[in-house]
Amino acid sequence: MSNGVKLSLSEVSQLASDSLIAQGFSAPQAHAISATVSAAERDGSTSHGLFRIPFYVNALKNPNTDATATPVVDFPKPAVVRVDACNGFCPLALQTGLPELSRLAKQQGIAALAINNGYNIAALWPEVEHLAEDGLVAMAFTCASSYVAPAGGNKPLFGTNPMAFAWPRKDKPPLVFDQASSVCARGEIQLHLRDGKAIPEGWAIDKHGEPTTDAAAALEGSQLTFGGYKGSSIALMIELLAGALIGDLFSYESTEKDTAGTGAPFGGEFVLAIDPGTFNADGGHFAHAEQLFEQLLSQEGTRLPGGKRHRTRQQQSDIVIPESLHTTLLELCR
Helix, strand or coil, X not given: CCCEEEECHHHHHHHHHHHHHHCCCCHHHHHHHHHHXXXXXXXXXXXXXXXXXXXXXXXXXXXXXXXXXXXXXXXXXXXXXXEECCCCEHHHHHHHHHXXXXXXXXXXXXXXXXXXXXXXXXXXXXXXXXXXXXXXXXXXXXXCCCCECCCCCCCCCXXXXXXXXXXXXXXXXXXXXXXXXXXXXXXXXXXXXXXXXXXXXXXXXXCCCCEECCHHHHHHCEECEXXXXXXXXXXXXXXXXXXXXXXXXXXXXXXXXXXXXXXCCEEEXXXXXXXXXXXXXXXXXXXXXXXXXXXXXXXXXXXXXXXXXXXXXHHCCCEEEEHHHHHHHHHHHC
């Protein structure tokens, strides 16, 4: 990357925390967000790394946002934990709720976590990877702001509506994927706009419903679901799981609530955790899964989801960010 600034991972974490605290975030909120952002930078997921810090700060323009909120936990059922983010941000709510979710899943065999009333600007893979490292199979779902047209439509209705899945492995990093139900994440288009690049065909339509490769026109128009009607059905499912099921907002309701036009999604997240030992007391699920992975990898050109991130994690020393982003973050620190 030309004109880039090299940072160590600890410097990334410090810069993220300092930026947020200077802008009015409490230390717990800032440190939780920083941990998520740093993990993304460490693994090469730049669209959810330091690039996201200005989005967190911009969310404060919404008068309902509370950058000093302390999440509140309750247990409505023996295998259910609910965390009210209290108009704060999801990373701290997740840090609060995940240990309880893991504990309940190991007790009950399967458990669910509902996070309500929070701003979710981060990726989903950190939470499911954390659970898989604790030996659990995990899934996570969240809505977003209304950016995506349903299949056959030409106006935004759904969010990018990501979903994540993680499978634990013995003596190996877990299998993890995190993908939007749209063709691409919103951040990918924003990165193309920042870098002055055209987006690939099929990512989006403009405000008139016409296909576009112009990033600015795409952001003004609608993103498209992957696989046409199939992706649209998945986006609809996620709206129901992370909205109606847990008593939170649909994507279009999140957009209506964003009266300041920040673009920061407000709503809920739904996380499931399953103890595979409940069904396989002898641990046979590990060996059986590895047989499938071997079959998959025996075909040239294939790889397991999450493998690229883990390789980047092992190989990368310094993290390089654009000089313009570094300048922006230093300005936030002041």
